[in-house]
Amino acid sequence: MTQPMIALTGVTRRYDEGPPALHDISLTIAEGESVAVVGPSGSGKSTLLNLIAGLDRPDAGEVTVAGTRVERLGEAAAARFRRDHVGLVFQFFNLLDDLTVLDNVLLPAQLAGASGRGTRERAAGLLDSLGIAKHTAAYPGRLSGGERQRVAVARALINRPSLLLADEPTGALDTAAGQDVRDLLNDLHASGQTIVLVTHDPRLAQACATRTVSMRDGLIEAIR
Template identity: 80%
Template sequence: MTDPVIDLRGVTRRYDDGPPALHDVSLTVKPGDSVAVLGPSGSGKSTLLNLIAGLDRPDEGTVTVAGTRVETLGEAASARFRRAHIGLVFQFFNLLDDLTVLDNVLLPAQLAGGSRKQAHDRATGLLHSLGIARHADAYPGRLSGGERQRVAVARALVNRPALLLADEPTGALDTASGDDVRRLLNDLHDSGQTIVLVTHDLRLAEACATRTVAMRDGRAEEER
């Protein structure tokens, strides 16, 4: 039996004396799953994503990603783990404007070490497969929103992560660019990439997700 990519058990996270941001959440994501996490602002979606990514730690429960208990890792070890196993895509791209498109994509591979040639080949291959190779030497500020999000996805995939986490990946895009990103994420899922995406975009969830988790008041409810 294949081990899950994500296994959360009884996870609770509190930030103050009020109700917990997450309360007793358990979630399993298998290899090849594409899971959309839906819910209103303040429902716990971003907290859930941050715990999976090792950017935050639970007060109770365990968070296992790719076989590693990420809540037990120190800050440096957590950063190394993310570089090796998790690709992150954000609503506002988080690209470095003073680096070219190619250099933005290469950056995680350079931080991880390893062969420069292999990293360069992987990065250029991703730019070709995502249809943005012609922009390799351009700077992000000269690209459209949809093109910048494709660069962000290429950067997230350059280290061949077991898991792709996407936080509102269409939230800052116009309709046409959002449609491009929906098709891209759907293609990635069809290729076998495991994806968890936090979104308000119901069209994105319907297009890309095989499962939907609804967050309400810090609790997770599987919808399908």
């Protein structure tokens, strides 16, 4: 049997004396799936994503991603794991305004020690495949929201991650740009990329996900 890309078992995360942000969550996601995590604010969606990425640790339970027990990793090891296995896309892009589009995309590869011609060719190829090659030398502040999100996706993919995590990837975009990102996520999934996306947008979940995980009050209500 093929090992799942993500396996959470009995995961609980508590931040204060109130109800836990996540309570006894178990979830398995196979390689090549595109899964949307939906629910109201405060339901635990972003906490779940942060635990999968190794940006946070559970108080109880196991988090296994690409065969690695992520919750056992120290801070430096978790950073290396994200660099090598996880691409992150955020609502507000998190691009560096003083770097060109190309240099933003190259940054994770450079941090991983890859800075040669082949890496630059891969970055240029990603920008071309995402339809923004003409902006290679531009700075992010000169781009539209949809274009900046495409740059963020290219940056997330430069190290060929096993897993792409997207936190509200259309939340800061207008309708047309949001549709562009939906199309992009569908193209990535069709190419075999494993994707987990957190969203308030039911249209995005319906358009891009093979399964939808509905959350409320730190619990999984339903998986469809």
